[in-house]
Amino acid sequence: xxxxxxxxxxxxxxxxxxLLLAAGERVVVLDNLSRGHRAAVEPGxxxxxxxxxxxxxxxxxxxxxxxxxxxxxxxxxxxxESVEHPALYFENNVNGTHTxxxxxxxxxxxxxIFSSTCATYGFPDRVPLTEDLPTRPINPxxxxxxxxxxxxxxxxxxxxxxxxxxxxxxxxxxxxxHGEDHEPETHLIPNIFRAVxxxxxxxxxxxxxxxxxxxxxxxxxxxxxxxxxxHIRSVRYLREGGMSDYFNLGTETGNSVLEVIRAxxxxxxxxVPYAFAxxxxxxxxxxxxxxxxxxxxxxxxxxxxxxxxxxNDAWRWHQAHPAGYGG
Numbered sequence: 001x002x003x004x005x006x007x008x009x010x011x012x013x014x015x016x017x018x019l020l021l022a023a024g025e026r027v028v029v030l031d032n033l034s035r036g037h038r039a040a041v042e043p044g045x046x047x048x049x050x051x052x053x054x055x056x057x058x059x060x061x062x063x064x065x066x067x068x069x070x071x072x073x074x075x076x077x078x079x080x081e082s083v084e085h086p087a088l089y090f091e092n093n094v095n096g097t098h099t100x101x102x103x104x105x106x107x108x109x110x111x112x113i114f115s116s117t118c119a120t121y122g123f124p125d126r127v128p129l130t131e132d133l134p135t136r137p138i139n140p141x142x143x144x145x146x147x148x149x150x151x152x153x154x155x156x157x158x159x160x161x162x163x164x165x166x167x168x169x170x171x172x173x174x175x176x177x178h179g180e181d182h183e184p185e186t187h188l189i190p191n192i193f194r195a196v197x198x199x200x201x202x203x204x205x206x207x208x209x210x211x212x213x214x215x216x217x218x219x220x221x222x223x224x225x226x227x228x229x230x231h232i233r234s235v236r237y238l239r240e241g242g243m244s245d246y247f248n249l250g251t252e253t254g255n256s257v258l259e260v261i262r263a264x265x266x267x268x269x270x271x272v273p274y275a276f277a278x279x280x281x282x283x284x285x286x287x288x289x290x291x292x293x294x295x296x297x298x299x300x301x302x303x304x305x306x307x308x309x310x311x312n313d314a315w316r317w318h319q320a321h322p323a324g325y326g327g
Contacts, residue, residue, distance in 0.1 A: 001066050001067070001068035002025070002026035002027060002065050002066065002068060003020055003025050003026070003027050003028070003067070003068060003070070003235070004027075004029075004030060004061070004065070004067045004071070004109075005020070005027055005028070005029050005045070005071045005073065006029075006030045006031070006052055006070065006071070006072045006073055006074035007030075007072070007073030007074035007075065007115075008027070008029030008030065008031050008036075008040075008041055008045065008047075008073070009029065009031035009033055009038060009040050009041050009047075010031070010035060010036040010037075010040070010073060010074075011040075011178070011179070011180050011181070011182070012073055012115065012224055012227060012228070013029070013031070013036070013071075014036075014040040014041065014042070014177075014178040015174075015175055015178045015224045015225065015227075016071055016073065017029055017041065017042045017045050018177055018178055019225065019228045019229075019232065020228075020232065021042055021045065023232060027042070027044070028045065028046045028048065028065050028067070029041050029042075029047045030050055030057075030058075030061065030074070031047070031049070031050075031074065032049065032050060032051040032052075033049060035076070035182070037181060037325035037326075039325040039326075040178060040181070046065075048061055051096070052072075052097065052100040053092070053096045053099050055099055055102070055103060058099065058100060058103035058104075059103055059106070059107075061103075062103055062104070062106070062107035062109070063107075067107065067109050068109075069113065069235050069238065070100070070104060070109060070111070070112045070113065071113045071231055071235075072097065072100065072112060072114050072115060073115045074096060074100075075092065075093045075096070075097075075115065075144070075145070076092050076093060076141070077117075078141070078184075079119070079141050079186075079282075081141075082139050082141035083139055083140060086140035089140045089141055090140065090144055090147075093141075093144035093145065093148065094147050094148060097114075097151065098151060101151065101152075101155055105155065105159045105161070109161065110161045110162065111163070111235070111238045111239070112152065112161065112163040112164075113163070113164050113166065114148065114149070114152060114164070114165045115166060116145045116148070116149060116165045116166055116167045116168070117141075117145050117167055117168055118167050118168065118169050118220075118248065118250075118287060119137055119138075119139065119141055119142030119145060120135045120137050120142050120145050120167060121133055121134075121135055121136065121137070121142075122135070122136035122137050122138040122142065123136070123138065123284055124284070124287070127286050127287065127288050128250075128252060128288045128289055128290040129248060129287065129288070129289055129290060130290045130292070130293070131167070131246045131247065131248055131293055135149075138282055139282065149165050152165060152244070156244050162242070162243060162244045164234040164237065164242075164244070164245055164246075165245075165246045165247075166230055166246075166247055166249050167247065167248050167289075168227060168249050169219065169220035169222050169248070169249065169250035169251075169288070169289045170187075170188075170220060170221045170222065171222060171224050171227055172187065172188075172189050172221045172222070172223060172224065172310050172314060173223035173224045173225065173304060173309075173310045173313045174224065174313050174314045174316070174318075175224070175225060175313070175317070178224075178317070179314060179317030179321065180314070180317075181321070181324030181325050181326075188219075188257065189221075189260065189264070189314050190314070191203060192260065193264065193268075193314070195272050195273055196264060196265070196268050196270040196271070201273075202274050203261070203272060203274040203275075204274070204275060204276075204277045205257050205261075205274050205276050205277065206276075206278065206279055206280045206283065207276070207278070207279035207283065208276045209279075210279075210283075210285040210286075211285045211286075212256055212285055212286060214256050214258045215258075216256045216257035216258045217257055217283055217284070217285065217286070217287075218254040218255065218256045218285065218286040218287070218288065219254060219255065219257075219286075219287055219288075220251055220252070220253070220287060220288045220289050221251065221254075221255055221307060221310055222249055222250050222251055222289075222302055223303075223304035223305075223309075223310050223313070225303075226249070226300075226302040226303055226304055227249055229303075230249050230298060233298040233299060233300050234247075234298060237297070242297075245297065247293055247294040247297070247300075248289040248290060248291055249289065249291060249300075250288060250289025250290075250291055250302075251289070251291075251302050252288060252289060252290060252291055253305060254286060254287075255307045259307065260307060260311070261274060263307045263308045263310075263311045264311050264315070266308060267308060267311045267312050267315050
């Protein structure tokens with residue numbers, strides 16, 4: 001039996017593959033390499049170059065491999081791009097998952113772990129966010145993830161499989177082998193690294209008048225290895241008969257943009273050049289998870305909660321791979 005990791009050449013999927021192999025699982029990676037990196041795929045996994053929208057590739061994969069569980073990471077995840085090109089997001093994220101699930105049902109796969117997002121909530125009624133809050137996504141990216149969650153709900157009722165949807169907050173950090181290499185890069189910590197090393201000019205900090213102690217947005221930064229620990233626990237949960245469910249994944253604390261900048265300065269020893277810019281539409285003052293449900297049901301605890309630990313891991317990978325996977 002093997003676990004299929006879609007998007008296993010990407011940031012989170014590559015860490016998932018690494019940690020699954022370390023846990024003794026057999027892993028098959030499916031990735032079309034449109035935004036991932038072949039060098040990010042762990043050597044111990046079988047790699048298949050293919051798209052989740054290609055039914056023939058999926059049918060061949062499921063015939064050749066006895067898949068126990070699917071971990072589905074393959075998706076586009078840039079909010080701004082989703083607003084400019086919504087068709088791209090509904091085609092890739094929604095239609096790709098629909099095609100994948102149809103092939104999985106046909107092959108008799110009974111378990112799915114879905115990489116979802118806190119963007120399904122939109123502007124929350126309260127913070128910290130709990131899973132019982134209404135889902136009101138405000139961009140096509142968040143909507144595409146919520147649409148997949150609804151497909152999973154109906155498919156699970158009709159086709160006798162179970163799923164766990166994990167709603168991430170801000171994924172960050174790295175292992176020694178795998179880190180962030182995106183183009184364009186939209187995540188805060190890698191962009192601060194570019195500023196402190198002089199690669200990208202001064203960092204733009206969007207807004208200094210939020211209702212937070214220092215005026216900058218507060219977000220919940222969760223280490224990628226903690227995220228994958230929750231995925232592995234979710235596999236165990238479903239194998240042991242757990243029912244389909246949703247779980248938020250975050251640290252329950254949160255850090256402001258300026259706090260992250262100061263953490264980078266402490267870790268790197270350099271001064272981060274930055275300049276304030278206008279707010280971006282849709283940015284909330286504070287987005288922090290309640291992870292009580294994941295703690296109670298999955299036994300999950302984020303171990304790397306300190307932002308300086310997160311930054312240190314990411315910085316170590318950045319120093320070892322200054323050109324990303326290309327160098």
